[in-house]
Amino acid sequence: MQEHDLSYVRAEMVNAQAAPLGERGLVRWLRINLFATPADTVMTVIGLIVLALVLPPLINWLFISAQWTGPDRSVCATVSQGGAQPDGWSGACWAFVNAKFEQFMVGRYTISERWRVWLVAIMFVALLVPLMIPRIPYKGLNAIVLFGVFPIIAFVLLVGGVFGLPYVETQLWGGLMVTLVLSFVGIAVSLPLGIVLALGRRSKLPVVKMVCVIFIEAIRGVPLVTVLFMASVMLPLFLPAGMTFDKFLRALIGVAMFASAYMAEVIRGGLQAIPKGQYEGADSLGLSYWQKTGLIILPQALKLVIPGIVNTFIGLFKDTSLVYIIGMFDLLGIVRQNFADAAWASAQTPMSGLVFSGFVFWLFCFGMSRYSIYMERRLDTGHKR
Structure with missing residues (x-):
């Protein structure tokens, strides 16, 4: 019986080779997401031009030329208004936000009783976070405490009038x-x-x-x-x-x-x-x-x-x-x-306050959106292979 020549069969595996540069890393991401087609390339270039025009002055206003601390409007005003800015208006007046921060959080709530607000906030976070993390057990008990017991405790603490807590009318809330x-x-x-x-x-x-x-x-x-x-x-x-x-x-x-x-x-x-x-x-x-x-x-x-x-x-x-x-x-x-507030009246104050409030709203809404996406992926078991 004639023996077959098997010398052409490789005795060991060939070492794996790295993928081409265009198929890995940053280059691949750019090629797929930004430069996949001529139209994508044009849109990417236009987007980069817009960012180059918008970002530098925006960053300068938000951070570089911004005024972070100060006692009143003088830190955010021009020389003609008695301020300390010889080259025109300052950037964002974060000193205004810093000075009014606590009021932005709780309104005109009685100053000596604001510890009750912070206590309610801590309790809320301590109950909400475990409820949102799937691996933490006792979800039923957690939900009962958060939606059944916590509102009663929060009402007693925030309104007062019982257990020796001074009454704080809701007109002072904010x-x-x-x-x-x-x-x-x-x-x-x-x-x-x-x-x-x-x-x-x-x-x-x-x-x-x-x-x-x-x-x-x-x-x-x-x-x-x-x-x-x-x-x-x-x-x-x-x-x-x-x-x-x-x-x-x-x-x-x-x-x-x-x-x-x-x-x-x-x-x-x-x-x-x-x-x-x-x-x-x-x-x-x-x-x-x-x-x-x-x-x-x-x-x-x-x-x-x-x-x-x-x-x-x-x-x-x-x-x-x-x-x-x-x-x-x-x-x-x-x-x-x-x-x-006349002590903070300047051209930069309104925009700074609105940007701050807009950022807070965005932060909460973005957080809810991302958690929604996470829960969708976690619960989407019916379409997984």
Whole structure:
């Protein structure tokens, strides 16, 4: 039998070679993302030109020529106004933000009692962070404490009047504290109420469906400004003589109702996206309506509409600035109110305050957006291979 010559077969593997320069590292990223086509190249060049024109003066105004500390407007004014800037206007007047920072956070809250605000803030962060980290256990207990126990403790601490705490009226509240309180209550109320309204709108009971439809369409048919105005000004006219309640509570109710109507439509969209087979499968197992809804339908529907839910939360967070029209001062409102301070009146003060408040709003909204994306990827198990 003739033996075959196997000398051409390699006895050992060839060493791996590095990928071409154009297929790895920074060069590959640039080629794919910025210079993939002639049109991409043109847009990239235009973008670089715009950045070259905008960034240097912006950086100069924000950081290089900015005034970070100072006792009054003189550090941000020109020589003609008695200031210390011989070459014209200064950059951003961060000295104004620095001087008013605590007021931007808590408004006119009694100075000697502001420790109560900081304590509530620490408790809120200590409860929220573990709830957002999936690996930390006891999520149910954490949620009960955050949404059930914490609001009561926060109310007692912020308002006072009991346990030896001096009473602080809500008219003195302001700044970021008002923004966060309105947002937290609006989010905590609008999600469960929105679920109930969405289920009610899809109900086969005519009365329940009609009530939910009327509520949703009535609220969605008017702007938030109108809802706040009705809650603050018109509602007391319909109450019995001598009966009234706090203006801040009226704003909380108005914001929560407004957000609930929009949340209901977002969740209804998720419910409609669930295939009919899911309902039939649950019925075949002999599950009751509430078992089918709570164990099978709602978990899938809520996962599908996470972007819409978070979008509603972000819109709610930004819309809290509208309470300014009913005499309450959130972060943006308290910043605008301080523009009237003659000690800080300069051309740079308004822009500096607005940039600061805009950055704070962006920081919270961006954080919610990124966490939403993280949760989408974590829960998107149905399409993974």
